[in-house]
Amino acid sequence: MTGIILFGAFAVLLVIGVPIALSLGAATMITILASPDITVSISVIAQRIFGGLESTSIMAIAFFVLAGNIMTKGGISRRLVGFANSIVGGVRGGMAHTLILACAFFAALSGSAPATVIAIGSMLYDDMVDLGYPPERTAGLLVVSGGLGPIIPPSIIMVVYATLTGASVGDMFKSGMFIGFTIMATLMIVVLVVAKKENWPKSSQKLNFKDFFSNFINAIPALMLPIIILGGIYSGVLTPTESAAISVVWSLIVALFIYKEVRPKELIPIFLNSAKSSAMILFIIATSTAFSWLFSYAGISKQLVDAIVAMNLSPFMFSIIVAIVLLIFGTFLEGIATAVLMVPILWPIAQSLGINVIHFGMIVSISNVIGTMTPPVAVNIFSAASVSKLKMGEISKGQLPFFIGYIFIFLVVVLVPTVSTFLLN
Numbered sequence: 001m002t003g004i005i006l007f008g009a010f011a012v013l014l015v016i017g018v019p020i021a022l023s024l025g026a027a028t029m030i031t032i033l034a035s036p037d038i039t040v041s042i043s044v045i046a047q048r049i050f051g052g053l054e055s056t057s058i059m060a061i062a063f064f065v066l067a068g069n070i071m072t073k074g075g076i077s078r079r080l081v082g083f084a085n086s087i088v089g090g091v092r093g094g095m096a097h098t099l100i101l102a103c104a105f106f107a108a109l110s111g112s113a114p115a116t117v118i119a120i121g122s123m124l125y126d127d128m129v130d131l132g133y134p135p136e137r138t139a140g141l142l143v144v145s146g147g148l149g150p151i152i153p154p155s156i157i158m159v160v161y162a163t164l165t166g167a168s169v170g171d172m173f174k175s176g177m178f179i180g181f182t183i184m185a186t187l188m189i190v191v192l193v194v195a196k197k198e199n200w201p202k203s204s205q206k207l208n209f210k211d212f213f214s215n216f217i218n219a220i221p222a223l224m225l226p227i228i229i230l231g232g233i234y235s236g237v238l239t240p241t242e243s244a245a246i247s248v249v250w251s252l253i254v255a256l257f258i259y260k261e262v263r264p265k266e267l268i269p270i271f272l273n274s275a276k277s278s279a280m281i282l283f284i285i286a287t288s289t290a291f292s293w294l295f296s297y298a299g300i301s302k303q304l305v306d307a308i309v310a311m312n313l314s315p316f317m318f319s320i321i322v323a324i325v326l327l328i329f330g331t332f333l334e335g336i337a338t339a340v341l342m343v344p345i346l347w348p349i350a351q352s353l354g355i356n357v358i359h360f361g362m363i364v365s366i367s368n369v370i371g372t373m374t375p376p377v378a379v380n381i382f383s384a385a386s387v388s389k390l391k392m393g394e395i396s397k398g399q400l401p402f403f404i405g406y407i408f409i410f411l412v413v414v415l416v417p418t419v420s421t422f423l424l425n
Contacts, residue, residue, distance in 0.1 A: 002038060002298040006031040010291075020337040021280070025049070025287035028294050038298060045290045052289025053282060056241045060159050060169070062278035063244030067225070067251045069274045071109050074255025074262045076222045077119045080105040083219035086212040088188075092202040093195025095128045096141055097188055103145035104184045105219075107152040108226035113335075113372045114383040117146035121387035132201040137194065139388040140399025143380040144406050145187060147369045150335065152180035154229050154247075157335055157365050159240065160285065164343045167357045169240040170233045174423040175358050176365065177230075182419075183409050190405040221254045281336050288340035295345065308349050315353045316415070322346055323363055323414045330371020338368055359413075359420040366410045373403060 010027035018026065028045055032038050084101035088094055102120045121142045128138045150157045153173035162169045194200070229247050232238030238246065255262040262270075296302075308318070325346075329338045343364060350360045372380040381395050388395070413419050 002031060002035045003295075003300045005035050006291075006294065006298070006300070021283040021287045024284070024291040024341070028287070028290045031294060031298075035298075038294070040297070044293075048290035048293045049286040052286045055163050056239070058159075058163055058282065058285065060154075060241040060244040061156055061281055062274070063241070063248050064154050064156055064159070065112075065278045065281075066271070066274040067244065067247040068109060068112060068115055069270050069277075070248070070251035070255050070262070070267075071222065071225065072115060072119050073266065073270055074251065075259040076109065076254075077102075077106065077123045079215075079219040079222050079259075081120070081123050083215040083223075086215040091192075093133075093191050093200040094202065095124065095131060095133065096138070096191045096195060096200065099124050099128070099138075099141060100145045100148075100184055100187050100191065103142075103148050104152060104180070105223070107148040107150075107180065108154075109222065112156065113146045113149040113369060114379045116149035117142055117380050117383040118387060120146070121384060125387050134198065134200075134398070135388060135390060136394045136398030137198070138398070139384045139390050139395045140397070141187070141191070141402050142387070143373050143384045143395060143399045144402040146380045146383070147373060147406060148180055148184060150365060150369050151176050151183065153177055153226075154240075154244070155365065156281070157339060157368055158361065160281075160336055160339050161343060161361045161364055162240075163285070164340065165347050165357055165361070167361055171358050171424055172361050172365075173230060173233065175362055175420045178423050179362060179366070179409070179413060179419065183406060186405045186409055187402055190401055194401055221258045225250055225254075284337050285340050288337075288344075291341070292344035313353070315350075315355050315417075318350065318353055319355065319360075319363060319414050319417075322350070322360075323367055323410070326364060326367035327370060327374075330368055331374045335368030335371055338371065339364055356417055356421055358424060359417040362413050362420040366413060370406065370410060373399065373406075 006027055009030040010023055013023035013026055014020070025045065029042060032040060032042050032045070081098065081102045084105060085095070085098040088097035088101055091097065099120060102124070103116050106116050106119055121139075125138055125142065129135050149155075153176050155173070155176055158172040158176055159169055161167065162172055225247055228250055229243045232243040232246065233240055252267075256264070313321070326338065326342060329342060347357075347360065351357070372378060375381065375392060375396065378392070381392050381399075384390075384395050385392060390398075
């Protein structure tokens, strides 16, 4: 009965358009008041909400959001595009390869899929279309390449997952780095095939060491940011939160004093936008903590674990089922919301089946990214539409071959656990 009230109230609130964070909190309150099996005081909601934010790892989310926003406004996109183009710009479909590589570089700074789409798309989309690249394919490639944002570290979704499960942020980042570059390579292979089949433009400009060296020097301050973040974490000198805080300091130095594309007075709106984005994420995490606690307190999670264990599912079959469930949820819920709602429910089951916490984390992370590419939520498609002025249907059709490549890697991750733990062994 308690489970029906809890999820029923949550579903109704979502359907009528109540924001996800408020839906989680309100469903928890309704269940405590309406369920005859729950005898705790309603004040426990406030306790659990504040308790859900008592983690230093959560602070890293706000710092990564702020650092990404500073670097987005600080001229980083142009330097990364120039550097990427000097590496791969001279082959058929070279600008498409540049787009993928630039998204990978930017992913190592922002950790956000829509931010990556907008930053790189605003730099490259119009020029690529003017050169003769198909608009739908270009926008579609931008959508899928933007999906590298939450996979190549630092990644906000991975920090959230690690907070929920106690997994090592550093290990999640290591796994994400390997899988992210695998996805990048796969997309480049798909581009080679599609570019040849559809006769995409080929640049007449020859690659030369002088341009490469010049673009590399210009990009060094931007490229230093992932080195600072990941180097600090992997060396053990810095915690993820400390590394994120230092990344903000470095971002300010680069934007204000090296690239000089941000003036002090422009920092105020950057801080405000970062605060709004961070608050939204943290509010979802806070209310989901109360929701998850009630789910566990009422014994629903134990019943669910017992029921699935009784089905004698293998870890292999359970991983496939989880992947399908998360993909479905990802079509109508934002990625962070899906994670904070489903991970506390699914992880105890996965743990009882002996599934590796990093492997499970990569399933969660990648499935949530795929949700950004699939309507109706599809924030990547909305972001690409704002850049390209194309309709969602046109972009969805254009992204198909690249989306299939992304799904292929996801299936490999789901079916082959060692792919997620390769760099950890």
